Amino acid sequence: MNRTWTAWLVLALSAMLILAGCGSGSAGATKTAATDEKPAATETQAAADSKDAAKTEEKTEATAGASEAGSYTPLDQLQERYDIVIIGGGGAGMTAALEAKAAGMNPVIFEKMEAPGGNTLKSSSGMNASETKFQAAQGIKDSNDLFYEETLKGGHDTNDKAMLRYFVDHSADAIDWLDSQGITLDNLTITGGMKEKRTHRPTDGSAVGQYLVKGLVDDVHKQDIPLFVNADVKEITQKNGQANGVKVVFEGKDEKTISAGAVIVATGGFGANQELIKKYRPDLEGYVTTNQPGSTGDGINMIEAMGGTTVDMDQIQVHPTVNQEHSYLIGEAVRGEGAILVDKNGNRFFNEMDTRDKVTAAITKLDNREAYLIFDSGVKSRAKAIEQYEKKGLVQNGDTVEALARTLNMPADTLQATLDKWNAAVAAKKDGEFGRDTGMDHDLSAGPYYAIKIGPGIHYTMGGVKINTDTEVLNKEGRAIPGLYAAGEVTGGLHGQNRIGGNSVAEIVIFGREAGVKASEFVKAAK
Numbered sequence: 001m002n003r004t005w006t007a008w009l010v011l012a013l014s015a016m017l018i019l020a021g022c023g024s025g026s027a028g029a030t031k032t033a034a035t036d037e038k039p040a041a042t043e044t045q046a047a048a049d050s051k052d053a054a055k056t057e058e059k060t061e062a063t064a065g066a067s068e069a070g071s072y073t074p075l076d077q078l079q080e081r082y083d084i085v086i087i088g089g090g091g092a093g094m095t096a097a098l099e100a101k102a103a104g105m106n107p108v109i110f111e112k113m114e115a116p117g118g119n120t121l122k123s124s125s126g127m128n129a130s131e132t133k134f135q136a137a138q139g140i141k142d143s144n145d146l147f148y149e150e151t152l153k154g155g156h157d158t159n160d161k162a163m164l165r166y167f168v169d170h171s172a173d174a175i176d177w178l179d180s181q182g183i184t185l186d187n188l189t190i191t192g193g194m195k196e197k198r199t200h201r202p203t204d205g206s207a208v209g210q211y212l213v214k215g216l217v218d219d220v221h222k223q224d225i226p227l228f229v230n231a232d233v234k235e236i237t238q239k240n241g242q243a244n245g246v247k248v249v250f251e252g253k254d255e256k257t258i259s260a261g262a263v264i265v266a267t268g269g270f271g272a273n274q275e276l277i278k279k280y281r282p283d284l285e286g287y288v289t290t291n292q293p294g295s296t297g298d299g300i301n302m303i304e305a306m307g308g309t310t311v312d313m314d315q316i317q318v319h320p321t322v323n324q325e326h327s328y329l330i331g332e333a334v335r336g337e338g339a340i341l342v343d344k345n346g347n348r349f350f351n352e353m354d355t356r357d358k359v360t361a362a363i364t365k366l367d368n369r370e371a372y373l374i375f376d377s378g379v380k381s382r383a384k385a386i387e388q389y390e391k392k393g394l395v396q397n398g399d400t401v402e403a404l405a406r407t408l409n410m411p412a413d414t415l416q417a418t419l420d421k422w423n424a425a426v427a428a429k430k431d432g433e434f435g436r437d438t439g440m441d442h443d444l445s446a447g448p449y450y451a452i453k454i455g456p457g458i459h460y461t462m463g464g465v466k467i468n469t470d471t472e473v474l475n476k477e478g479r480a481i482p483g484l485y486a487a488g489e490v491t492g493g494l495h496g497q498n499r500i501g502g503n504s505v506a507e508i509v510i511f512g513r514e515a516g517v518k519a520s521e522f523v524k525a526a527k
């Protein structure tokens with residue numbers, strides 16, 4: 001078995017282990033659970049249980065990682081110098097590495113966890129892009145301008161406009177590039193705050209993260225790009241203010257200094273770093289997090305030490321639909337494909353397809369901050385991720401609406417009346433109650449019926465280091481720090497105060513590519 005397949009099998013195995021048994025599909029290093037918005041003085045039982053689940057998950061990941069350590073680059077192949085060091089083996093890091101290699105560079109990826117993938121592995125909804133060949137083939141009329149406007153509106157006009165313009169204008173190209181790498185996202189859906197189907201998913205409609213990471217890891221292996229795991233970068237080194245390498249600790253003990261012509265920081269966000277969350281958003285202390293344990297904001301600290309600056313650090317996205325027991329995200333595609341949200345009495349209470357911040361605010365007002373996603377077998381067949389939720393034991397069902405209501409301990413006549421009203425709204429293409437106007441292609445009339453109990457959870461850190469559209473890291477005066485690039489969730493600005501679902505996967509591919517290209521140009525110019 002070649003190492004590419006070994007790597008993928010292990011990734012799949014690790015994902016299955018996470019999904020199947022131990023409980024925490026996410027959680028992470030932070031203290032989890034607790035449903036009180038105010039800082040909890042003492043840890044609740046739920047928090048303690050979740051913490052155990054998080055530990056179990058880390059252990060599961062570690063075990064899975066250990067079994068495949070040989071499929072990543074062995075330590076004895078480490079060189080003292082590379083053209084480009086990439087810190088972080090998530091979507092942005094691997095994308096940057098592929099572009100750097102294509103530009104004739106000799107890049108390396110250092111990943112601190114036991115396997116690559118980061119939070120990218122967990123992303124579910126898809127990748128937003130406008131004016132793509134797949135949209136055209138399906139007769140979807142979209143424009144970069146519309147994508148720009150809707151994202152800006154979703155971000156309450158606080159997005160970095162230059163970054164956003166670059167982002168929308170390069171989105172279709174990023175879809176084509178992925179396709180050329182064997183990663184085809186041709187199944188379209190829609191996420192909250194968007195008016196067009198521009199969320200690109202794998203052909204079978206499954207969650208984007210696992211498919212994307214598998215594809216990128218395969219390509220990184222095919223291109224013979226060294227990828228070291230258990231490689232924890234502690235510091236970016238510099239000479240006369242120019243980034244020229246990193247200090248990295250291998251296997252928790254072996255520190256080495258590696259020199260490079262340029263450094264790309266792709267370390268992801270800080271959603272699993274309780275201390276940083278508390279520092280910037282004390283009101284979110286104790287919330288569950290959907291992030292993987294490695295999302296601790298290391299890159300932000302390292303870049304600040306190099307003189308870089310940050311933006312929007314207090315802008316932390318709380319996702320409205322997270323299973324609280326396992327800190328497991330229920331992707332927006334479930335609503336995009338037609339699910340509704342009801343309170344514990346079976347009543348709808350908000351436009352399910354509004355932006356994440358607004359849906360979260362509506363759920364936060366409910367008793368115990370909990371609600372139920374309700375859907376039928378049609379939604380289940382269109383949003384493949386539901387199969388994973390089912391395997392994890394998150395989905396309840398009933399052959400009829402009444403049977404489902406009984407399972408949920410909900411008044412059956414109210415739930416039935418809610419569904420009747422909703423199906424009439426779908427037929428009339430008008431939601432008189434809450435003004436929803438997307439995700440209404442199909443009604444909810446095909447039994448069996450299903451429910452997933454959800455509440456809000458820390459999901460994404462919109463703030464981060466400041467970069468420009470060349471992905472150069474900027475200092476406090478707005479000048480680029482030579483040789484230092486960053487891309488992905490570690491950066492801030494693009495999303496402003498609210499990220500639209502499907503925009504983070506687009507961000508890591510679009511700016512990951514740009515980082516690979518620009519860092520390569522920098523290294524070539526210096527040679």
Ligand code: ADP
Pocket residue numbers: 087088089090091092093110111112113116117118119120121231232233234266267268269294295296297298299487488489490508
């Ligand atoms: P993005 O979506 O921006 O690519 P991800 O969360 O998918 O972000 O990936 C970031 C990766 O960076 C994760 O796999 C994480 O474990 C890794 N990482 C974070 N800090 C470090 C560090 N100090 N050294 C090496 N890798 C790191």
